[in-house]
Amino acid sequence: MLKAVILIGGPQKGTRFRPLSFEVPKPLFPVAGVPMLQHHIEACAKVPNMKEILLVGFYQPNEELTRFLSNAQQEFKISIRYLQEYAALGTGGGIYHFRDQIVSGSPEAFFVLNADVCSEFPLPEMLSFQKEHGEPNSFVILGTTANRKQSMNYGCIVENEETSEVMHYVEKPSTFVSDIINCVGGPPPVRGDAIRLEQDIFTALAGQGKLYVYKTLSFWSQIKSAGSAIYASRLYLNQYHKTHPERLASNKEGGPKISGNVYIHPTANIDPTAVLGPNVSIGTGVTIGAGVRVRESIILHGATLQDHSCVLNCIVGWDSTIGKWARVEGTPSDPNPNDPYAKIDSETLFRDGKLTPSITILGCNVTIPSEVIILNSIVLPHKDLNRSFKNQIIL
Amino acid sequence: MDEDDDDDDDDDDDDDDDDDEDDEDGLTCDLVSPQLGIRISLSHEREPLGTAGPLALARELLTVDNEPFFVLNSDVICDFPFQEMLLFHQNHKKEGTIVVTRVEEPSKYGVVVFETDGGRIHRFVEKPQVFVSNKINAGMYIFNPSMLSRIQLRPTSIEKEIFPVMAEEGQLYAMELQGFWMDIGQPKDFLTGMCMYLQSLRQQAPERLRMGPGFLGNVLVDPTAQIGENCTIGPNVTIGAGVVLEDGVRIKRCTVLKGARVRSHSWLESCIVGWSSSVGQWVRMENVTVLGEDVIVNDELYLNGANVLPHKSINDSVPEPRIIM
Numbered sequence: 001m002l003k004a005v006i007l008i009g010g011p012q013k014g015t016r017f018r019p020l021s022f023e024v025p026k027p028l029f030p031v032a033g034v035p036m037l038q039h040h041i042e043a044c045a046k047v048p049n050m051k052e053i054l055l056v057g058f059y060q061p062n063e064e065l066t067r068f069l070s071n072a073q074q075e076f077k078i079s080i081r082y083l084q085e086y087a088a089l090g091t092g093g094g095i096y097h098f099r100d101q102i103v104s105g106s107p108e109a110f111f112v113l114n115a116d117v118c119s120e121f122p123l124p125e126m127l128s129f130q131k132e133h134g135e136p137n138s139f140v141i142l143g144t145t146a147n148r149k150q151s152m153n154y155g156c157i158v159e160n161e162e163t164s165e166v167m168h169y170v171e172k173p174s175t176f177v178s179d180i181i182n183c184v185g186g187p188p189p190v191r192g193d194a195i196r197l198e199q200d201i202f203t204a205l206a207g208q209g210k211l212y213v214y215k216t217l218s219f220w221s222q223i224k225s226a227g228s229a230i231y232a233s234r235l236y237l238n239q240y241h242k243t244h245p246e247r248l249a250s251n252k253e254g255g256p257k258i259s260g261n262v263y264i265h266p267t268a269n270i271d272p273t274a275v276l277g278p279n280v281s282i283g284t285g286v287t288i289g290a291g292v293r294v295r296e297s298i299i300l301h302g303a304t305l306q307d308h309s310c311v312l313n314c315i316v317g318w319d320s321t322i323g324k325w326a327r328v329e330g331t332p333s334d335p336n337p338n339d340p341y342a343k344i345d346s347e348t349l350f351r352d353g354k355l356t357p358s359i360t361i362l363g364c365n366v367t368i369p370s371e372v373i374i375l376n377s378i379v380l381p382h383k384d385l386n387r388s389f390k391n392q393i394i395l
Numbered sequence: 396m397d398e399d400d401d402d403d404d405d406d407d408d409d410d411d412d413d414d415d416e417d418d419e420d421g422l423t424c425d426l427v428s429p430q431l432g433i434r435i436s437l438s439h440e441r442e443p444l445g446t447a448g449p450l451a452l453a454r455e456l457l458t459v460d461n462e463p464f465f466v467l468n469s470d471v472i473c474d475f476p477f478q479e480m481l482l483f484h485q486n487h488k489k490e491g492t493i494v495v496t497r498v499e500e501p502s503k504y505g506v507v508v509f510e511t512d513g514g515r516i517h518r519f520v521e522k523p524q525v526f527v528s529n530k531i532n533a534g535m536y537i538f539n540p541s542m543l544s545r546i547q548l549r550p551t552s553i554e555k556e557i558f559p560v561m562a563e564e565g566q567l568y569a570m571e572l573q574g575f576w577m578d579i580g581q582p583k584d585f586l587t588g589m590c591m592y593l594q595s596l597r598q599q600a601p602e603r604l605r606m607g608p609g610f611l612g613n614v615l616v617d618p619t620a621q622i623g624e625n626c627t628i629g630p631n632v633t634i635g636a637g638v639v640l641e642d643g644v645r646i647k648r649c650t651v652l653k654g655a656r657v658r659s660h661s662w663l664e665s666c667i668v669g670w671s672s673s674v675g676q677w678v679r680m681e682n683v684t685v686l687g688e689d690v691i692v693n694d695e696l697y698l699n700g701a702n703v704l705p706h707k708s709i710n711d712s713v714p715e716p717r718i719i720m
Contacts, residue, residue, distance in 0.1 A: 310679070
């Protein structure tokens with residue numbers, strides 16, 4: 001039988017996801033209409049013989065997490081348990097700490113996934129790859145290709161092309177090592193009893209005949225900042241054509257005009273003169289008025305977009321309201337579309353003393369008045385704005 | 396240069412016969428307008444003759460009889476109180492009358508110092524550093540034809556070379572303008588002047604303004620314009636002939652020139668939309684964005700203070716003011 005371990009981190013991690021992470025733990029943030037973690041769980045549940053999924057992290061148990069877990073268990077008919085670390089134990093430490101839980105039942109192998117990535121999760125392919133190459137006790141890491149410049153932001157894998165063995169592994173080198181990068185994810189800062197999967201374990205195993213890399217051409221991206229959630233949404237929405245076509249909206253009589261890939265929750269109320277997409281996710285109970293335009297955005301539950309408003313490259317927080325003719329716009333930070341190996345940049349918030357143009361984020365319960373423009377700004381929760389803002393963080 | 400005293404509020408095409416003469420300095424066009432019932436002559440400078448020289452060039456037209464003639468600066472908007480001006484001029488019986496207007500920041504202009512009682516002008520002070528007067532030259536004059544002998548046919552500044560001499564001789568008087576006034580040479584000031592004009596229209600001829608659901612404040616709409624559903628237009632908007640505003644458009648403090656189209660759900664404030672231009676859907680334009688003739692602004696863009704030269708197609712937002720050539 002097989003198991004999967006998903007590292008979900010904790011509130012100290014993922015601070016780049018604020019203010020969205022104030023309302024909901026990052027792993028539960030909806031990407032392409034469903035919680036981030038659900039994509040991982042769906043992929044795991046599809047692997048034949050997968051018997052248990054263990055979530056390892058240091059979030060305190062909360063209502064949303066518990067509810068999500070019990071719903072997921074019911075839906076996928078698979079054991080899903082949350083193992084809470086007493087402290088941030090690092091990507092390896094959590095696995096080591098809960099090793100008894102992981103090996104109980106004698107699984108033949110277990111997958112380790114990082115919650116803050118979006119991927120096609122080619123798990124069955126990894127499994128067959130592992131059976132073909134190397135000895136039964138070898139490890140396989142999922143690798144993908146990055147461009148030279150960006151590869152140094154990740155864990156770099158030097159591969160023996162014939163055997164696919166990992167000869168050398170370096171985490172975030174300062175000089176170019178390889179353009180094949182590790183898909184598990186990045187390591188957190190080191191604490192006392194923390195063990196880092198990448199630095200401590202992969203590096204040691206490299207070149208010992210124990211570590212192999214399965215290179216994938218399928219999509220992969222980290223989800224560190226709110227902007228990358230929109231990029232990840234796009235990747236998943238596109239994947240829905242294959243995996244969940246029922247989740248994609250289509251042009252219907254009396255419905256809004258749909259362009260490209262759009263997810264609309266059934267409880268959303270949308271005027272037929274609205275134009276949505278490409279790359280739009282509309283959450284539960286959202287109201288969208290006449291002549292509204294939404295593109296490359298995530299509209300979270302309960303939000304209201306009034307007539308003629310225009311929302312571009314933006315995340316609109318839960319229960320927020322956007323007034324008539326308002327324009328709420330961000331700047332996409334997408335990887336270069338002409339470079340097939342480019343990855344999304346984790347931009348710093350400020351550059352040269354100014355806020356870097358990025359996706360506009362409205363926290364929960366934000367009110368944007370009519371006829372204003374909110375451009376490249378981050379609005380913290382429960383704000384009632386009274387004028388236009390550009391390139392600002394509004395506390 | 397047009398030298399006649401008709402109203403300038405309608406932009407109508409004259410049904411006229413053009414009598415084009417040869418291309419020398421001087422008279423190149425002479426016609427009678429049936430609608431207005433007056434004769435329009437065109438005096439063409441081959442080289443710029445300043446603010447006084449052109450009067451000398453048109454001497455023949457201006458000395459047909461001994462009656463005084465008006466001189467107007469074309470980029471000025473006001474009520475044009477011509478009767479008042481004429482009466483004032485005939486009253487003091489001297490050679491020239493300058494209309495002055497009161498401004499809040501006189502140091503940006505040339506100010507006029509004159510007797511409050513009677514209006515005799517003493518002197519002019521250009522851009523004064525300390526407060527001298529808050530009355531400036533409003534760009535409208537009446538002169539007796541005899542004053543033309545003061546002007547030579549060469550580039551001459553009426554303010555610098557002619558007026559000071561006339562004032563010295565006690566021949567120049569100032570009449571204070573009562574109503575609104577604006578120099579509309581710059582787009583920003585043009586829009587301010589437009590607002591003033593519309594306000595004056597509300598007082599003088601409110602029936603010309605468009606009222607009703609969807610219209611706020613002072614709005615002037617050409618009868619041939621088409622306005623869609625759920626639009627909110629105004630305050631302070633003028634819509635030209637053949638303009639099309641699609642559904643859900645919001646326009647404030649703008650001039651939309653002949654033949655332009657604003658597509659649905661767009662939002663415009665403080666803009667000038669040029670003749671035959673097209674503004675796409677869900678566009679936001681503000682902060683004295685000016686589109687020249689035949690400009691296309693594509694859907695979903697944001698233009699902030701963009702100055703777009705004619706025949707351009709705009710495909711990217713302009714988040715900070717700049718000129719697009």
